[in-house]
Amino acid sequence: MNPSIGTFDVVVFLLFVISVIAIGLWKSRDEDNEKDAQDYFLAGRGLTWWLVGFSLIAANISTEQFVGMSGKAADWLGMAIASYEWMAAVTLVVVAFVFLPKFLKSGIYTIPEFLEYRYNTFARSVMAVATLIILVGVPTASVIFSGAKVITVFFQGSTFLGLDLGNITVGCWIIGVLAAVYVFAGGLKACAWADLIQGAALVLGGVIVAYLAFQALGNAEPEELILTKRNDTVTVEQLAEASSVERFFALNEGPVPEGKLHMKRPIDDKEIPWSALLLGLWIPNFFYWGLNQYITQRTLGSRSLAEGQKGIVFAAFLKLVIPFVVVIPGILAFNLYGSDLNDAAITKNAKTLAAYAPELYDSLPAHMKPDPENKRNANDLKAIETRLENARERKTDEISVFGFSDVFAGDHPEEARLIADFNAAALGADALAAEIQAGELSAANKEMVEAAKQDKSKALNVKELSLRDYDAAFPVLLKNLLKPGAGVLGFVLAAIFGAVVSSLASMLNSASTIATMDIYRKFRGETTASELVSVGRVFVVLFVLIAMLIAPMLDDPAFDGIFTFIQEFQGFISPGVLGIFLFGLLIPWAPRMCGTVGLVMSPVLYGLFKFGKDIPGANLIPGITEPVKVGWKAVVDWSFLDRMSLTFILVLAVLTVITIVKPLRKPVELPVNESMDVTSSKGALTAGYICIGLTAVLYYVFW
Secondary structure (H helix, E strand, O other): OOOOOOHHHHHHHHHHHHHHHHHHHHHOOOOOOOOOHHHHHHHHHOEOHHHHHHHHHHHHOOHHHHHHHHHHHHOOOHHHHHHHHHHHHHHHHHHHHHHHHHHHHHOOOOHHHHHHHHOOHHHHHHHHHHHHHHHHHOHHHHHHHHHHHHHHHHHOOOEEOOEEOOOHHHHHHHHHHHHHHHHHHHHHHHHHHHHHHHHHHHHHHHHHHHHHHHHHHHHOOHHHHHHHOOOOOOOHHHHHHOOHHHHHHHHHOOOOOOOOOOOOOOOOOOOOOHHHHOOOOHHHHHHHHHHOHHHHHHHHOEOOHHHHHHHHHHHHHHHHHHHHHHHHHHHHHHHHOHHHHHHHHHHHHHHHHHHHOHHHHHHOOHHHOOOOOOHHHHHHHHHHHHHHHHHHHOOOOOEEEEEOOHHHHHHOHHHHHHHHHHHHHHHOOOOOOOOOOHHHHHHHHHHHHHHHHOOOOOOEEEEEOOOOOHHHHHHHHHHHHOOOOOOHHHHHHHHHHHHHHHHHHHHHHHHHHHHHHHHHHHHHOOOOHHHHHHHHHHHHHHHHHHHHHHHHHHHOHHHOOHHHHHHHHHHHHHHHHHHHHHHHHHOOOOOOHHHHHHHHHHHHHHHHHHHHHHOOOHHHOOOOOHHHHHHHHHHHOOOHHHHHHHHHHHHHHHHHHHHHHOOOOOOOOOOOOOOOOOOOOHHHHHHHHHHHHHHHHHHHHHO
């Protein structure tokens, strides 16, 4: 058995996963063994508040949080990345009492369906197609891949029924098949009941990891911890006498931007500037929690409005807890295991260089490559050899060059010089002067690459090399804190695996709902309930096959920006979608054409703000004066959240003008679901206010 995981851990892992799926399928069974469309897609609209709440969290939390969010926390953002969670708590309260009453009262199955009732068929069709592309083409595949990447770390060298459990492709197919099984058989209700168990296990598993991380911090040597300090006031003597919690604050507190315990970041921060807290971050939050089909479908399956509101507010309270089990452990990973993050970066850099510059890879010293004596590196070394072979055989006119940070150059001055010289030779430029010091190498190398970009005859492929692989923060914590053999490692891995499968199952179920109800039924015309369920199951199989075929390809270095790509892609559509929904819900006399205008404007504006003058023919647009060009370039350099803010403001301005100039004479009458109890919950409203108050307190503490 692989020393990374014990036999008992494997047993616990398999028993937990099999049990959860079995319980989900059992609880979703129908007495007549027949499911109509409402049963399959919306759980018969019978979900209670605790099912809705845990289902929302389990559908939301996946390796995007455990890998991406903890990685950003380990890097420079620290607690600031928690804004995605704490602002979501406020967003959920608003969704519960503003969005949900409208949706449940209308009796809709999908968010695009609401657009047709309020605006027109074009709005529904555009939203449906865009949602399917987003769900199946990007996040579904990335969740499969990232989940397999975390889980397979602990199964290196292990086999089951002849399958190599440490292989990324095998891991992708196992995750995809298991998710499809209980969506295919049980629909939303199977997902919801499985989520109830997995959501509780996920929170418990996160608490275990956070507790063990603080325990390790208390036992760590002060001389090693001091190397990760974010301020100049803390001393080894202070750390020696401090408790684990005191050590955490002493090491990571400090002025902005060095300190990691601030929610407020500088205006020029490339991820979450303080300006994004005013508007930019609210846009993806409301889009995700209020208008994202695979999340909203949980609330549309509520037994009543009151049950749905209780469930959403319950989820809001859980969102306040998530940063303590995801973000803070990410910061602790940097304090405790920085050298492991360095080793992970060496492997990641080696894969990139092997794929795009085999001669440069060959010239690197041994300490810049994975250790062949370490058995855990076996699969990585095989992947590197494959990429070296493919790169040597590939014929291309593309020029690959590599960037690196000041910190990288400071730790590896000779290697940074080697990389810069390689770039100069590849670009046909003069080699950098020998007198340039290590601290200046990064800037000089960047200047050389930027100058080469101005030559449009050259096809450049620029890749960044890192000193630490921060995305490895959470897996590194698990590897170091959870000792194999006791079953705890198996339980935590099962909880994470369950979170991945839950997110994936939610996406598949929602994608099949949209494809069935918004596309198939729309064009097919009259259909039976059993036909819709059968078609929905066919779409589940189709979508999961597409995602499983794409997922292993994401291991290629060409996809190293997949999570940023997901966020950026949302920026193209979320400002427009949120804008037209706000007008549709809150302004009854907004004309139907607003739906079309908002959906078309959003991607056009965001594309202009993101790509700027790189767009062919942009300089030929009438009215592009020099001041406009300067302002345009400034917007291109903004963070993507600030670009979303500007897009949203402009969309709202245009929709406002349209509404003033040509308002509806008679407000649109939405359909009414007479069987749905739309009595609001006063208790949930009170709890919602408390949740908002607690969010304000957390921001005050960590501001």
